Amino acid sequence: MTTTAERPFTSASFEQYLNEKKLMGSHCTTCNKDFLPPRAICPNCHGDQLTWIEFSGKGRLAAFTSIFIAPTVMIAEGYGRENPYLAGVVELDEGVKISAQILGLDARKAEEVKIGAPLKVEFVERGEGESKKMALAFRVE
Ligand SMILES: [Zn+2]
Numbered sequence: 001m002t003t004t005a006e007r008p009f010t011s012a013s014f015e016q017y018l019n020e021k022k023l024m025g026s027h028c029t030t031c032n033k034d035f036l037p038p039r040a041i042c043p044n045c046h047g048d049q050l051t052w053i054e055f056s057g058k059g060r061l062a063a064f065t066s067i068f069i070a071p072t073v074m075i076a077e078g079y080g081r082e083n084p085y086l087a088g089v090v091e092l093d094e095g096v097k098i099s100a101q102i103l104g105l106d107a108r109k110a111e112e113v114k115i116g117a118p119l120k121v122e123f124v125e126r127g128e129g130e131s132k133k134m135a136l137a138f139r140v141e
Contacts, residue, residue, distance in 0.1 A: 121137075
């Protein structure tokens with residue numbers, strides 16, 4: 001077992017944590033700001049004293065859009081013009097925003113989607129075999 005402190009603050013580490021069903025970002029110990037995905041250098045104070053933190057995975061819907069023209073990875077999941085999905089910006093309880101797929105709402109009924117709806121993180125398995133990995137999503141509670 002490697003300890004969390006040993007992993008570099010890279011998108012590869014971020015994805016590795018997702019595969020472990022953990023939503024991890026970095027925290028600047030100098031100015032107390034959180035970053036998701038993780039940053040190795042604090043964009044706020046330019047310090048490099050960062051540590052890993054695990055986010056609660058709870059938040060609220062800040063913005064969204066229905067996706068009808070899906071990227072290849074989502075077409076493989078059965079999404080597309082006939083079966084759109086929602087992509088949203090989630091504001092986590094910790095005050096950090098991240099974009100992700102939104103589950104539990106009908107992308108064809110965008111008028112029923114409420115900004116501010118409470119969300120909880122969900123890790124969605126995508127791909128087959130070697131390319132299998134977890135994607136970040138949030139579900140309406
Ligand atoms: Zn800082």
